[in-house]
Amino acid sequence: MIDNSYYSQENHGPYELAGIGDFELEDGGTIPNCQLAFATHGTLNAAKDNAILITTWYSGSSKIWEQVYIGKGRALDPDKYFIIVVNQIGSGLSTSPHNAPAPIAMSKFPHVRIGDDVRAQHKLLTEKFGITQLQLVTGGSMGAQQTYEWAVRYPEMVLRAAPIAGTAKNTEHDFLFTQVCSEAVTSDPGFKGGEYASNADVAEGLKRQAHVWCVMGWSTEWFKQQMYKPLGFETVDAFVTGFMEPYFMALDPNDLLCMAWKWQRGDVSRNTNGDLAAALGRVTAKTFVLPISEDMFFPPRDCEAEQKLVPGSELRVLDSICGHLGLFGVDPNLLAQLDKNLNDLLATPVTAKVPVQTH
Amino acid sequence: MIDNSYYSQENHGPYELAGIGDFELEDGGTIPNCQLAFATHGTLNAAKDNAILITTWYSGSSKIWEQVYIGKGRALDPDKYFIIVVNQIGSGLSTSPHNAPAPIAMSKFPHVRIGDDVRAQHKLLTEKFGITQLQLVTGGSMGAQQTYEWAVRYPEMVLRAAPIAGTAKNTEHDFLFTQVCSEAVTSDPGFKGGEYASNADVAEGLKRQAHVWCVMGWSTEWFKQQMYKPLGFETVDAFVTGFMEPYFMALDPNDLLCMAWKWQRGDVSRNTNGDLAAALGRVTAKTFVLPISEDMFFPPRDCEAEQKLVPGSELRVLDSICGHLGLFGVDPNLLAQLDKNLNDLLATPVTAKVPVQTH
Numbered sequence: 001m002i003d004n005s006y007y008s009q010e011n012h013g014p015y016e017l018a019g020i021g022d023f024e025l026e027d028g029g030t031i032p033n034c035q036l037a038f039a040t041h042g043t044l045n046a047a048k049d050n051a052i053l054i055t056t057w058y059s060g061s062s063k064i065w066e067q068v069y070i071g072k073g074r075a076l077d078p079d080k081y082f083i084i085v086v087n088q089i090g091s092g093l094s095t096s097p098h099n100a101p102a103p104i105a106m107s108k109f110p111h112v113r114i115g116d117d118v119r120a121q122h123k124l125l126t127e128k129f130g131i132t133q134l135q136l137v138t139g140g141s142m143g144a145q146q147t148y149e150w151a152v153r154y155p156e157m158v159l160r161a162a163p164i165a166g167t168a169k170n171t172e173h174d175f176l177f178t179q180v181c182s183e184a185v186t187s188d189p190g191f192k193g194g195e196y197a198s199n200a201d202v203a204e205g206l207k208r209q210a211h212v213w214c215v216m217g218w219s220t221e222w223f224k225q226q227m228y229k230p231l232g233f234e235t236v237d238a239f240v241t242g243f244m245e246p247y248f249m250a251l252d253p254n255d256l257l258c259m260a261w262k263w264q265r266g267d268v269s270r271n272t273n274g275d276l277a278a279a280l281g282r283v284t285a286k287t288f289v290l291p292i293s294e295d296m297f298f299p300p301r302d303c304e305a306e307q308k309l310v311p312g313s314e315l316r317v318l319d320s321i322c323g324h325l326g327l328f329g330v331d332p333n334l335l336a337q338l339d340k341n342l343n344d345l346l347a348t349p350v351t352a353k354v355p356v357q358t359h
Numbered sequence: 360m361i362d363n364s365y366y367s368q369e370n371h372g373p374y375e376l377a378g379i380g381d382f383e384l385e386d387g388g389t390i391p392n393c394q395l396a397f398a399t400h401g402t403l404n405a406a407k408d409n410a411i412l413i414t415t416w417y418s419g420s421s422k423i424w425e426q427v428y429i430g431k432g433r434a435l436d437p438d439k440y441f442i443i444v445v446n447q448i449g450s451g452l453s454t455s456p457h458n459a460p461a462p463i464a465m466s467k468f469p470h471v472r473i474g475d476d477v478r479a480q481h482k483l484l485t486e487k488f489g490i491t492q493l494q495l496v497t498g499g500s501m502g503a504q505q506t507y508e509w510a511v512r513y514p515e516m517v518l519r520a521a522p523i524a525g526t527a528k529n530t531e532h533d534f535l536f537t538q539v540c541s542e543a544v545t546s547d548p549g550f551k552g553g554e555y556a557s558n559a560d561v562a563e564g565l566k567r568q569a570h571v572w573c574v575m576g577w578s579t580e581w582f583k584q585q586m587y588k589p590l591g592f593e594t595v596d597a598f599v600t601g602f603m604e605p606y607f608m609a610l611d612p613n614d615l616l617c618m619a620w621k622w623q624r625g626d627v628s629r630n631t632n633g634d635l636a637a638a639l640g641r642v643t644a645k646t647f648v649l650p651i652s653e654d655m656f657f658p659p660r661d662c663e664a665e666q667k668l669v670p671g672s673e674l675r676v677l678d679s680i681c682g683h684l685g686l687f688g689v690d691p692n693l694l695a696q697l698d699k700n701l702n703d704l705l706a707t708p709v710t711a712k713v714p715v716q717t718h
Contacts, residue, residue: 172595173582177574180539183567189548208542215536216574220658223532236531296655299579 029110107194388469401437466553
């Protein structure tokens with residue numbers, strides 16, 4: 001366990017912590033007294049049928065959803081819905097390598113899978129809140145992985161699903177990309193096999209990971225149009241050193257590696273002995289698949305191939321030259337398209353599959 | 360100077376070496392007794408007007424042109440043309456960091472620019488061969504950079520130009536990609552600031568560079584269709600460890616860095632005070648711009664923007680899911696398209712701009 005002031009209420013709050021007890025993991029091992037950090041917006045109604053679950057992406061937290069996506073008059077409107085954003089295990093806010101005590105601290109942290117996160121979130125929603133029905137599950141990138149996993153694993157609970165810029169089964173190309181990200185960190189001599197004293201010891205590796213994200217996170221067209229200028233950076237170098245590097249240098253290397261391992265192996269077909277069509281065929285949620293047009297590692301055609309396996313689903317491509325990191329919310333037009341699609345989805349009538357239980 | 364048996368006649372020959380004397384560089388410094396390694400195919404006719412120049416890419420040599428692109432009945436037909444493939448400075452065959460003697464050995468090697476290569480090649484062609492007119496200049500990737508530089512710098516000499524999968528002015532995105540490649544190597548503790556005893560000391564860094572090339576060199580679709588299988592690899596991991604890693608691990612780190620620095624700064628507008636339109640407006644060669652459809656870092660739209668600045672040029676996109684590394688020649692359909700386009704280009708009548716000098 002090490003201190004990293006980045007992961008604080010000041011930077012990411014307000015959020016709450018809830019324990020879900022000792023949590024057994026799919027790949028073996030247990031997280032003792034597993035804590036989930038979550039933020040809520042709006043009020044859970046008496047019927048407990050107005051909840052929306054949002055899952056988080058690699059490097060991100062619940063905070064960016066509050067800052068960029070949730071708001072009165074938006075699709076994710078806290079006046080209408082009880083919105084709960086749950087930070088994934090390994091995110092740095094929920095139990096994670098850097099904040100876990102021995103014997104699972106740092107390099108000893110066990111492997112966590114997307115399915116583990118979804119089971120943990122299910123426990124939180126059902127046991128702490130008594131929620132048995134979700135109007136919507138949505139998330140971007142690794143959040144899309146969790147969204148798909150929710151729709152496959154708990155179809156009776158998910159009325160609508162909106163995986164954004166992500167896949168149900170991670171691609172081989174994406175696995176390699178994530179490997180490059182992780183190697184940037186593990187190759188830093190300061191990483192010391194995960195037993196560094198401070199993330200600052202791994203600053204060079206984190207910088208190099210930031211550079212990899214520069215190449216793959218945005219798009220060639222985004223750079224061609226010098227879209228870093230509207231963000232306040234006069235040159236690409238100023239953007240890299242003033243935005244991308246500090247963003248990654250604040251993060252904990254082991255936390256990133258925990259998430260990366262999970263991301264690489266996201267695969268809903270683990271629920272159906274490797275049969276992806278069978279897994280996605282289980283989905284009963286009304287599903288909008290929402291890739292970003294210029295995404296360099298979750299390209300629309302990869303997302304479309306999966307969308308075709310989800311009964312009654314629709315492909316709605318979000319057009320943006322931002323590429324994957326359009327998720328950061330720097331393109332108002334992308335946000336408008338997302339809101340439009342989420343509004344459409346939320347306006348689509350669906351039938352509750354099981355009676356909502358009130359507790 | 361260190362020994363690296365990869366750079367040998369056995370692996371890359373037959374090739375010849377020609378000295379062009381002490382060669383002054385644009386960015387300062389001199390390469391004493393600069394040697395260019397080149398391979399020729401076919402016979403230079405008496406009029407010396409049947410020559411084709413081919414320039415080489417990052418990591419590649421003249422050998423792949425012999426193996427994949429040149430042949431009887433092909434567009435690059437040695438029965439019709441005198442084809443000369445010149446290995447770039449820093450390639451490992453021509454004078455390069457790893458084979459240069461003190462005081463420019465290894466980390467002391469001076470910065471070389473695309474313009475330096477083109478001037479060196481011009482010296483070789485005119486002084487050694489007496490060639491003053493080229494039926495065609497072509498090359499892929501960094502070879503495209505050199506092709507554009509030739510057409511801008513020596514318009515009276517270049518009748519036709521075919522830049523393949525490359526740009527006249529390197530993009531900012533491409534600069535960042537190349538930086539990631541270079542950092543994979545320089546961050547290896549075995550690199551020792553460029554003063555390693557053997558490239559094997561930098562094996563881990565070279566492996567990481569290979570992984571970066573996996574992500575950016577092919578395309579998401581290439582992996583989705585598991586195109587490594589027709590190459591004889593059952594899994595993506597077998598492909599990475601059996602092909603991509605050994606390919607890069609054989610190379611010299613300083614040589615790669617020399618080429619990468621050059622690649623990052625390729626820019627024909629250096630000839631016209633930064634005015635790209637003015638530079639490309641100088642081109643009188645009949646030019647076919649030949650990007651590869653799925654290229655992740657020289658995308659067709661970047662190439663098209665430049666093509667529009669070249670008078671009388673045509674954009675001919677080579678359709679292949681191989682992406683940039685389609686240049687390796689693994690897609691017969693890509694090679695057929697390239698041959699078709701080069702045949703069309705070579706069949707296009709052009710007027711010699713200056714009388715051919717015979718010596």
